[in-house]
Amino acid sequence: MEQNEIKQLAIVSGKGGTGKTTLAAAFAALAKNKVMVDCDVDAADLHLLLQPKILMQEKYFGGRSPHVDLDKCTQCGLCTEVCRFHAIDNGVVDPVSCEGCGFCRHICPEEAIVMEEAFSGDWFVSETPYGPFVHARLGIGEENSGKLVTVVRKKTVEIAKEKNLDLILIDGPPGIGCPVTASLTGVNLVLAITEPTLSGIHDLERILKLSDHFKIPSMVCVNKFDINLENTAQIASYCKKNGSRLIGQIPYEPKVVEALVQRKTVIDYPCNEVQGILLKMWQGIEMTLRGEA
Amino acid sequence: MIISIASGKGGTGKTTIAVNLALSLSKGTVQLIDCDVEEPNSHLFLSPTIHQVTSMGIPVPRIDESKCTYCGKCGKVCEYHAIAVILKNVLVFDELCHGCGACSYLCPEKAIFEVEREIGIVQEGSADGIPFVNGVLNIGEPMASPLIRKVKESIQKDKTVILDAPPGTACPVIETVKGSDFCVLVTEPTPFGLNDLELAVGMLEKLGISMGVVINKADVGDREVWDYCQSKNIPILMEIPMDRRIAESYSRGVPIVVEYPSYKQGFKGLFEKVEKLHESSRRNGAVK
Numbered sequence: 001m002e003q004n005e006i007k008q009l010a011i012v013s014g015k016g017g018t019g020k021t022t023l024a025a026a027f028a029a030l031a032k033n034k035v036m037v038d039c040d041v042d043a044a045d046l047h048l049l050l051q052p053k054i055l056m057q058e059k060y061f062g063g064r065s066p067h068v069d070l071d072k073c074t075q076c077g078l079c080t081e082v083c084r085f086h087a088i089d090n091g092v093v094d095p096v097s098c099e100g101c102g103f104c105r106h107i108c109p110e111e112a113i114v115m116e117e118a119f120s121g122d123w124f125v126s127e128t129p130y131g132p133f134v135h136a137r138l139g140i141g142e143e144n145s146g147k148l149v150t151v152v153r154k155k156t157v158e159i160a161k162e163k164n165l166d167l168i169l170i171d172g173p174p175g176i177g178c179p180v181t182a183s184l185t186g187v188n189l190v191l192a193i194t195e196p197t198l199s200g201i202h203d204l205e206r207i208l209k210l211s212d213h214f215k216i217p218s219m220v221c222v223n224k225f226d227i228n229l230e231n232t233a234q235i236a237s238y239c240k241k242n243g244s245r246l247i248g249q250i251p252y253e254p255k256v257v258e259a260l261v262q263r264k265t266v267i268d269y270p271c272n273e274v275q276g277i278l279l280k281m282w283q284g285i286e287m288t289l290r291g292e293a
Numbered sequence: 294m295i296i297s298i299a300s301g302k303g304g305t306g307k308t309t310i311a312v313n314l315a316l317s318l319s320k321g322t323v324q325l326i327d328c329d330v331e332e333p334n335s336h337l338f339l340s341p342t343i344h345q346v347t348s349m350g351i352p353v354p355r356i357d358e359s360k361c362t363y364c365g366k367c368g369k370v371c372e373y374h375a376i377a378v379i380l381k382n383v384l385v386f387d388e389l390c391h392g393c394g395a396c397s398y399l400c401p402e403k404a405i406f407e408v409e410r411e412i413g414i415v416q417e418g419s420a421d422g423i424p425f426v427n428g429v430l431n432i433g434e435p436m437a438s439p440l441i442r443k444v445k446e447s448i449q450k451d452k453t454v455i456l457d458a459p460p461g462t463a464c465p466v467i468e469t470v471k472g473s474d475f476c477v478l479v480t481e482p483t484p485f486g487l488n489d490l491e492l493a494v495g496m497l498e499k500l501g502i503s504m505g506v507v508i509n510k511a512d513v514g515d516r517e518v519w520d521y522c523q524s525k526n527i528p529i530l531m532e533i534p535m536d537r538r539i540a541e542s543y544s545r546g547v548p549i550v551v552e553y554p555s556y557k558q559g560f561k562g563l564f565e566k567v568e569k570l571h572e573s574s575r576r577n578g579a580v581k
Contacts, residue, residue, distance in 0.1 A: 014332050016303010018459035042302045042463035043489040064372060084393055096467060096500065101393035102372045115372075118537040138463060145463040174303040174460050175331035178435035192411060198546035199308065199334040203401060206332060213433040227537075228544035252537075257513050260483050289459065 006160045007289040008168040010039075012211075014203030018193050019223040022266060023278075024171035025049040029267035030128040030282045034167035036128070037156040038135040039149045039183040041121070044091055046171045047135050049265050052126030060136065060151060060189035062144035063100040066093055072112035079104035079113070087271060096141065103194030120144060121151050123266040125159070132159050146178035155182070167289070176210045186213065190218040191247070196231035204235065208242055218244040221281065221287070225249040245288075248281035250274060295454045296567055297328075297473040297502075301489025303460035306509040306533070308312075309543060310563075311457035313550045317560035322424040324452045327427035329459040329468040330413060330440045336427055337546045341420035349428070349443045350409030351392035351436075356383045360404035366558045367396035367405060388435060413440040417447060424449065443466040453564075458541045462496045470497065475571045476504045477530065477563075482514035487521060494525060504575040505530040505567065528570060531563045 011020050011027075019229070021038075024046055028036050038046040073091040080089050087097035088104050091112065105113040120143070123136035134156045136148055156168050172183040184190065190211040194204040204220065211218040220239045225232040232249065239246045250256075251273070259269035266274055296309040308327075312335055315325040319504040325551055352375055354367070365378040375389035376396050387410055397405035413430040428444040437459070445468075448454050458469040470476050478493050480486040490506070497504045506522050512531040522529050533539070541550040550557045 013303075015334070016305075016332075018304055040461075042461040043303075043492055045302070045485045045488055048484045048488060074347050082394070082398060085517040096471060099391050099393065100372055101391055101395055101421075102370065103393050103395035103398070105394060105397055106370050140462065140492070141467055141499045143464040145461075174330075175437075175465075176432065177331045177430065177437045177465065179463070180331075181433070181435045197544040199332075199543075202334060202337060203332040209432045224540075227540055231544055254513070255524075257483060260485065263484055 006148050006157065006166055006168060008170060009189050009191060009285065009289060010170040010172050010183055010187040011191045011193060012172035012180060012183065012207055013174055013193050014176060014207035014252070015200055016195065018195050018200060019191055021045045021049070021171055022260065023193055023221065026267050026278045027169055027267040027282055029265045030279060031167055031169060031286070033165050034131055034169055035156050035159050035163070035165050036131065036133045036169045036171070038171045039152065039179065040171060041136040041148045041152070042138045042145050042173070044135055044137060047133070049144060049260070050128040050130060050133055052128050052133050052135065054124050054126050056125040057290065058123050059119060060121040060123055060148050061117040062142055062147055063118055064102065064115040065095060065098055065118045066102065066104050066113045067116050068093060069112045072110045074110055078107050078109065082107050086092055090160065094265065099143070121148060123148065123155070125155065127279070132163065146182035149179050149182035163214040180210065184214055184216060184280045187216055190216050191221060191285065192218055192244070193221045193223055193225050194235060196225055196228040196235060198231070201231060201235060201238070201254050205238065208244055219247040219285065220244050221248045221250065222246070224252040226251045247284050248277055250277055289293055294368050294475065294568070294571060295448065295473045297456040297458050297476045298479060299458035299466060299470055299476055299493060300460060300479040301462055301493035302480065302486050305481050306338060306507070307460070307479050307481055308334045309509070309549065310477060310479050310507055311335060311455050312548050313556065314560050314564060315423055316548055316550050317456050317557045318453060318502070318564060319556040322453055324424040324454045325457070325469065326444060326447065326454060327440050327457045328444055329427035329457055330430040330437050331459060331465070332442065333427045333429055335457050336425070336435070337424060338548050339420035339423070341418040341425040343416045343418035345417045347415050348411050349415055349440050350411045351412045351439050352394065352407035353387050353390045353392060354385055354396050354405045355408050355549050356385070357404045357406060360402045362402055364401065367400055367412065370395045370399050391436070392439065404467065412436060415444055415447070437465040438468045441465055462492045467496065467500070470502060473502055475567050476502050477507055477567065478504055479507045479509055480518055481510045482508060482516065482518045486514070490518065491521065494527065500562045503568060504549070505568060507531045507533070509533045510535040528566070530566045531559060
């Protein structure tokens with residue numbers, strides 16, 4: 001059978017709490033022939049709405065950290081002197097500050113330090129009523145979330161190929177840093193969801209610049225657009241200037257939160273007005289992904 | 294006292310709490326530092342006058358080709374694969390480099406020197422008598438933690454320092470809350486809010502930082518956040534109702550206490566509770 005070209009859509013926002021996961025869950029209910037992945041690995045929420053049944057669980061090793069053989073350590077202090085992260089004091093490692101660079105290991109004259117793989121979380125492949133779903137749980141206080149994002153995305157592509165699916169839906173993390181960068185590389189389209197607040201506008205501009213930086217086409221959705229119509233108009237004109245299509249405007253609607261409290265996607269909860277808007281949005285996105293718009 | 298304002302979930306109101314708390318305390322006693330360098334927002338509410346802008350860089354390696362023997366030691370010691378020797382070429386991948394300095398120190402020929410590569414800026418100023426600092430990460434720059442460390446160097450220990458943290462529970466958040474005397478976790482009473490609150494609580498427990506919770510939009514959603522806090526014995530410091538007027542003034546970048554000064558009392562109350570909890574945890578710590 002001929003393999004379809006796999007398209008990847010990343011839902012991001014810059015600012016947190018604008019509705020990425022709500023939107024990703026709604027699209028999970030609307031889209032066909034797809035696999036979902038939650039790339040917000042340090043505060044993952046999409047699993048709360050997709051009712052996953054875990055099929056596979058894997059351990060994630062994010063990097064290496066130093067272990068000191070205190071019997072060999074002579075307290076010479078060289079490790080403390082060279083460590084730029086102030087993470088080791090005469091053989092005692094502060095795991096929170098340590099970035100795993102291994103400088104201490106190389107410099108130790110007694111060879112008292114070894115680097116060991118650090119267990120940094122778990123990731124899962126699940127089956128959901130909406131299709132396959134890859135998600136993760138970064139260990140508490142662990143680093144290298146970007147690397148974990150890369151791991152789950154790689155698995156998602158494998159699943160798409162294996163099951164001949166043509167769409168990957170990415171629920172992205174907030175911000176513009178390392179996990180976001182890892183969520184955006186190689187995607188076909190960025191959908192940025194924002195709200196008509198000064199913070200929302202400020203953060204939207206930064207995430208769109210990041211998307212431009214990677215030369216990825218972008219679209220914008222304004223959530224709770226009726227909270228401030230003036231700001232919504234400002235977002236619309238910014239989008240026009242930036243060449244990002246404003247694909248949808250969702251009103252403030254308490255039923256969206258009600259659906260969430262019932263742990264349901266907005267599509268599976270009685271909320272006709274918003275459903276209609278989401279359906280239209282999804283059709284527009286699908287056409288763009290297929291290259292028809 | 295250093296108070297960080299954090300939350301697992303984004304958009305729950307960290308900046309709102311940080312800014313309004315700062316504005317509710319006596320002038321001259323408080324400093325506000327925005328540690329969300331990826332998406333800084335506090336300045337939108339305070340419109341500070343910036344006195345000083347400092348470029349922040351991390352050291353990255355450069356090669357003196359006249360000394361390099363292409364032995365490959367640098368590539369072997371770099372845990373981040375940020376430097377590699379391929380035939381008679383040394384490749385440096387700046388975005389992967391953490392600036393640890395191992396390659397330059399360990400180069401047997403002393404052929405590696407370091408240059409500063411800008412990753413963002415630190416802005417210092419003041420807003421209505423409140424000393425203000427934030428950091429702005431350059432677009433496309435993956436590593437936020439070094440810039441957060443730099444921003445925190447401006448902490449004035451004699452003041453009540455309020456740190457506005459980024460969302461989540463990963464490295465940038467840890468970099469922010471590390472060293473705090475108390476952490477206020479802002480959440481909302483929804484399954485997302487609860488799930489991410491639990492993660493944030495786990496993080497603070499691991500770091501050994503005392504905490505309390507502010508429940509924003511307290512009248513939407515369900516009661517599970519309250520049950521959880523009770524079961525974990527985490528004090529609820531403040532509840533803010535869902536108020537469309539607050540949402541609208543937020544959207545215009547106007548702090549609640551500026552638009553509705555009566556809210557000041559609530560934020561003062563929040564601070565007094567934090568002070569008391571900090572004091573009692575310090576006493577308990579001393580007993581231990």
